[in-house]
Amino acid sequence: MDYTIRAANVEDCKDIARMIMELAEYEKVSDHVKITQKDLEQDGFSKNPFFHGIIAEVPEQHRTKEGHTKIGYALYFYSYNSWRGRAVYMEDLYVMPEFRGKGIGKALMSKVAQLGMAAGCTQLNFTVLDWNKSSLDFYLRQGCFDVTTGMGYHYMSCNGEALEHLAQP
Numbered sequence: 001m002d003y004t005i006r007a008a009n010v011e012d013c014k015d016i017a018r019m020i021m022e023l024a025e026y027e028k029v030s031d032h033v034k035i036t037q038k039d040l041e042q043d044g045f046s047k048n049p050f051f052h053g054i055i056a057e058v059p060e061q062h063r064t065k066e067g068h069t070k071i072g073y074a075l076y077f078y079s080y081n082s083w084r085g086r087a088v089y090m091e092d093l094y095v096m097p098e099f100r101g102k103g104i105g106k107a108l109m110s111k112v113a114q115l116g117m118a119a120g121c122t123q124l125n126f127t128v129l130d131w132n133k134s135s136l137d138f139y140l141r142q143g144c145f146d147v148t149t150g151m152g153y154h155y156m157s158c159n160g161e162a163l164e165h166l167a168q169p
Contacts, residue, residue: 008053013040015070088116090126
């Protein structure tokens with residue numbers, strides 16, 4: 001299958017928003033998505049972006065029946081690990097179902113790893129749902145390990161009213 005992996009640009013935000021919703025539907029959490037195309041444009045393509053993205057794109061002759069040529073994406077940002085130093089965090093990795101199994105997900109993940117290493121990162125971090133066996137198996141095949149199983153860490157989050165309460169002096 002012919003495809004290209006390239007840096008996302010502001011014009012991709014409509015398709016990124018579409019694929020974020022597709023990913024959320026797959027993960028059975030579409031009611032949690034609050035992000036908009038405008039948020040993506042502001043947060044990813046301003047002077048100090050909160051995230052970076054890459055796009056998988058196919059030529060016109062391979063477009064979907066809905067007419068999409070942008071068929072996958074990865075969002076990532078840089079972080080810091082107090083034990084190991086610079087890290088890259090892959091927030092999302094998504095390939096539309098009809099394009100899976102063709103090496104596109106591996107190419108997207110590999111590109112995030114390359115960009116991280118070029119920035120001096122020593123690790124790539126991400127989360128995966130415990131019921132998503134095909135993704136877990138994919139990541140394990142890439143040489144990744146399950147931090148929850150291996151080290152006992154759990155990913156935690158504080159948002160909404162709890163975050164507001166926590167932020168009170």
